[in-house]
Amino acid sequence: MQPVLESTxxxxxxxxxxxxxxxxxxxxxxxxxxxAFLYENFRSLVGIIKAVLEPYFQPQLPKTLLEKYGKxxxxxxxxxxxxxxxxxxxxxxxxxxxxxxxxxxxxxxxTNEIESQYKIKTKWIVADFxxxxxxxxHIEKELAGIEVGIxxxxxxxxxxxxxxxxxxxxxxxxxxxxxxxGSVLMLTRKLLPRMxxxxxxxxxxxxSSSELTPLPYLTAYGASKAFITYFTRALEREVxxxxxxxxLVLPGFVVTKMNAYSDRVMDGGLIFPNASSYSRSAxxxxxxxxxxxxxxxxxxxxxxxxxxxxRLRMVFSHLLSTxxxxxxxxxxxxxxxxAT
Numbered sequence: 001m002q003p004v005l006e007s008t009x010x011x012x013x014x015x016x017x018x019x020x021x022x023x024x025x026x027x028x029x030x031x032x033x034x035x036a037f038l039y040e041n042f043r044s045l046v047g048i049i050k051a052v053l054e055p056y057f058q059p060q061l062p063k064t065l066l067e068k069y070g071k072x073x074x075x076x077x078x079x080x081x082x083x084x085x086x087x088x089x090x091x092x093x094x095x096x097x098x099x100x101x102x103x104x105x106x107x108x109x110x111t112n113e114i115e116s117q118y119k120i121k122t123k124w125i126v127a128d129f130x131x132x133x134x135x136x137x138h139i140e141k142e143l144a145g146i147e148v149g150i151x152x153x154x155x156x157x158x159x160x161x162x163x164x165x166x167x168x169x170x171x172x173x174x175x176x177x178x179x180x181x182g183s184v185l186m187l188t189r190k191l192l193p194r195m196x197x198x199x200x201x202x203x204x205x206x207x208s209s210s211e212l213t214p215l216p217y218l219t220a221y222g223a224s225k226a227f228i229t230y231f232t233r234a235l236e237r238e239v240x241x242x243x244x245x246x247x248l249v250l251p252g253f254v255v256t257k258m259n260a261y262s263d264r265v266m267d268g269g270l271i272f273p274n275a276s277s278y279s280r281s282a283x284x285x286x287x288x289x290x291x292x293x294x295x296x297x298x299x300x301x302x303x304x305x306x307x308x309x310x311r312l313r314m315v316f317s318h319l320l321s322t323x324x325x326x327x328x329x330x331x332x333x334x335x336x337x338x339a340t
Contacts, residue, residue, distance in 0.1 A: 041303050066094045068287050069202050069245075070149025074098040074191070076129070076183060077155030079106035081256035082206065085279035086152050088114055093283070096121040098146065100139065100155070102128040129155050129179045136186045143191075150286075151191050152204045153184045161261035161328030162217035162321045173220055180224035184231065195244050202245040202286060205232045209252045209293065209302055213313035217321040236290050248291045252298035254278045261328035271297045 055063050062068040073090045077083035078099035087097050091114050099122065101107050107124040115122055125142045127135045157179045159168055184205055195201030208225040215222030229248060236246035255274045259265040265272050273281075273295050282294030293299040305313060 037306075041306065064093065065090070065150065065202075065283075065287060069200055070147055070198070072096045072098060072146050072148050073150035073152065074100060074143070074148050074187075075152040075154060076100045076187065079103060079110050081258065081275045082251070082254060082279055082282075083152070083154040084110055085275040086154060086204075086283060088117070088276075089279050089283040090150065090152075091118040091120050091122075094118075094120065095150065097123070098143065098148070099124045100127050102126065102130075129183045130175045132178050132182060133186065136190060139187070140190050147198060148191050148194060149198075149200065150202045150204065151187060152206070153187060154204075154206045155183050156180045156206065156258075158221050158258050159218065161332070162325040164217065165219045168220065176220055176224060180221070181227055184228060188235070192239070192244075196239070196242045199243050201243075202247065203232075203235070204247045204249060204286060207232065207248055207250050209250045209298060209305075210317075211250065212302065212305055213310060213317045215321055216314075216318045217325050233291075245287060246290065247286060249282055250291070250293050250298075250302065251278060251282070251295065252293065252301055254295075261331060262324055263331060264324075264327060271301065273297070 055061050073087075073095045075083055075087040075090070075097065078087045078097075079101040083101075087099055087110070091097055097111075097114065097120060099107055099111060101124075104124075104126050107126065111122045111124050114120070123142070123146070125139055127139055129135065157176055159172065159176075188203055188205075191201075192203070195203075205228050207228040208222075210218065210222040211226040211229045213222075229250070232246055232248040236248070239246060253259055253262075253265045253272050255266055255268045255272055268274055278295050281296070282292065285292040285294065293302050305316075308316070
C-alpha cells in the first residue's frame, strides 16, 4: 500500500505543479495583455497631458502651433465640414492658410469669411482631386515660395449612402480611391522634402474610426481609411528623427454633408458633434499626440470597440451599416415622394 500511496501523492504533486505553471502562464499573458491594451489606449491621453504640462517646466519649448511649425498651413477639402472648421481653428491660432478645394466660388466665400474674422493671410487653390495626378504639379507651383508648416490631408469622398458593393458605380469606386488615398500620398510626397529641409512640420491625415473593423455596405470607403491608418503610422516612425510630426485623426460620426444620408447623425448630439466642436477639439491635440479620435466621446466609443475581438466588431459594424442603409433608403424614398 505504501508504494501505491507514495506514487499517488507524487502524481498529485506533479499535476499540481503543472497546474501552477499553467495558471502562472495564463496570469502572465493576461497581465501583459492588459498592460499592452492600456498602453495602446491611454498613451494618447498621457501624451496630451505631458505636452500641456511641459512648457511650465521647460519654458524654452514652443507654446503655440505658430512657434512649433511655422506660419502657413495647407488644408484640403477646405470649403465644407471638418476641413472648413480645421482651417478656421488654425486661423484662430494665428496661422496663415492655403485652402485647396474644387469649387472656386466656395473657396472665395470661405476665404472672405475667415479673413473677416482673423487677421491672417490666405491663399486659395482650385483643384479637383478626382482628376488624379495632373493636379499636383499645379498645386506645387501655387505653393512655391510658401514655407508650409502644417499639411492637413482632409479631402475625401464616400458613397451617397451605405450600399451593396456591386451597386456602387465603377466611376465612384475609382474616384474614391483616387481622392481618399491618392491625395494623401501625393501631397505628402510634394511637401515632405520641404519640411525635412526646414527640420520642422506637421502632417495631419484625416482617417476614420471605420478603420477599426471591416465595414459591410461601406466596403471600399472603410478599406481606404484602413490604408490611411497604416500609411500614417509608418510615416510617423519614418520621419520622427527629422522633427516632423505626423498625426492620425480618427473621427467617428460628425455632423457633415458626408453623413447627410442619416437623419439620426445629422440631428447631432453628444456622440455626433458638429464640425466646429469636433475640429476645435482635434486641433488642440496637434503637436501633443500622434494619434487621436479628436473628440472625447469618439475616444470612449473607440476604446470600448477595441475591447471586442475583430469578429465581434464585424458583427456590430454589419448591424450598424445595415441600419444606416435602411435609414438612407427610407430618407431617399420620402424625398422622392415629396418631389412627385
